[in-house]
Structure formats: structure tokens, C-alpha cells
Amino acid sequence: MNIGIGYDIHRLVKGQKLRLGGLTIPHPAGLSGHSDGDALLHAVADALLGAAGLGDIGEHFPDSDPRYKNAESAIFLKEISRLLKKSKWAIVNVDAIVIAERPKLSPYKKKMAANIAWILKISPSAVSVKAKTHEGLGDIGKGRAIACQAIASLSKGK
Ligand code: MG
Numbered sequence: 439m440n441i442g443i444g445y446d447i448h449r450l451v452k453g454q455k456l457r458l459g460g461l462t463i464p465h466p467a468g469l470s471g472h473s474d475g476d477a478l479l480h481a482v483a484d485a486l487l488g489a490a491g492l493g494d495i496g497e498h499f500p501d502s503d504p505r506y507k508n509a510e511s512a513i514f515l516k517e518i519s520r521l522l523k524k525s526k527w528a529i530v531n532v533d534a535i536v537i538a539e540r541p542k543l544s545p546y547k548k549k550m551a552a553n554i555a556w557i558l559k560i561s562p563s564a565v566s567v568k569a570k571t572h573e574g575l576g577d578i579g580k581g582r583a584i585a586c587q588a589i590a591s592l593s594k595g596k
Pocket of ligand 1: 447471
């Protein structure tokens with residue numbers, strides 16, 4: 439079994455759509471980025487790539503590539519899922535933390551986890567998403583950014 443870790447942080451910008459875990463969450467500000475800025479999916483993507491020793495999200499989907507401008511980050515996970523399959527890796531589980539002062543994400547945790555499982559075509563019981571605040575500290579605590587951490591484990595199949 440292999441384990442990988444992922445981390446991402448994006449700035450919150452007023453008037454943008456907030457995308458997290460592949461969902462659109464009502465909030466006056468959204469995450470800026472070349473793609474849709476979905477820091478949760480990006481952290482999960484890096485955890486999966488790391489576990490498989492397949493590099494990182496920036497190598498596979500460079501932010502200089504116009505194809506990924508405003509792209510839905512689910513396409514990154516779908517492609518990574520295909521690469522894992524090709525290398526005979528099966529996803530055992532994904533666990534993630536979203537660190538956001540606002541909005542309150544507890545009503546969306548289960549939906550985000552279910553959506554990640556759906557994107558990766560794995561059982562919803564294999565994905566967990568947790569949410570916490572930053573206790574008002576620093577840029578995340580001031581609501582200027584959202585950070586995400588993820589860990590993934592893979593097993594080698596036949
Ligand atoms: Mg990112």
C-alpha cells in the first residue's frame with residue numbers, strides 16, 4: 439500500500455464563484471486560480487499523484503496551459519483516476535481537511551465527500567472531508583484564503 443499527501447491554498451476573491459469539492463457553495467467570494475480554484479480537489483489530486491509516485495498537479499496540468507483556464511477541477515481528478523488505473527493502482531481511501539473561516543462548511547462536508555467519490559468512481563465510504571476554521575488567525579482566519587490538506591492511500595492490484 440502507498441500513501442500520498444496533498445496541500446493547496448487559494449485566495450478568496452469577491453464576486454467569484456466558490457468551488458470546493460466540485461460543488462458551488464453560496465458565498466460572496468470565491469477561490470481565484472487558473473482553473474476553477476477548487477483547492478480541495480487540487481489537494482486530493484496531489485495526494486493521489488504522490489501516493490502513486492506520479493509527480494504533482496502542476497506537472498500534469500500546468501497553469502500556463504490555456505486548456506485549463508477556468509476548467510472544472512473534476513477533470514484533473516478524472517484524468518488522475520485514469521492514470522492510476524493504467525498503473526494498476528486502486529484507491530483505498532481519501533481523507534481531507536478544508537480550513538476556512540467562512541463560509542460555514544459543515545452542511546457541505548458529506549456532499550463534498552460524496553462528490554469526490556463520484557468523480558473518482560469509488561465508494562462514498564472511502565472518502566472523508568472534514569472542515570475547520572483557523573480560529574481567526576492569519577490570512578485564512580481573516581477570510582482571505584482557504585487551505586486544504588488531503589491524504590490518500592492506494593493498493594496495487596493485478
Ligand atoms: Mg490549486
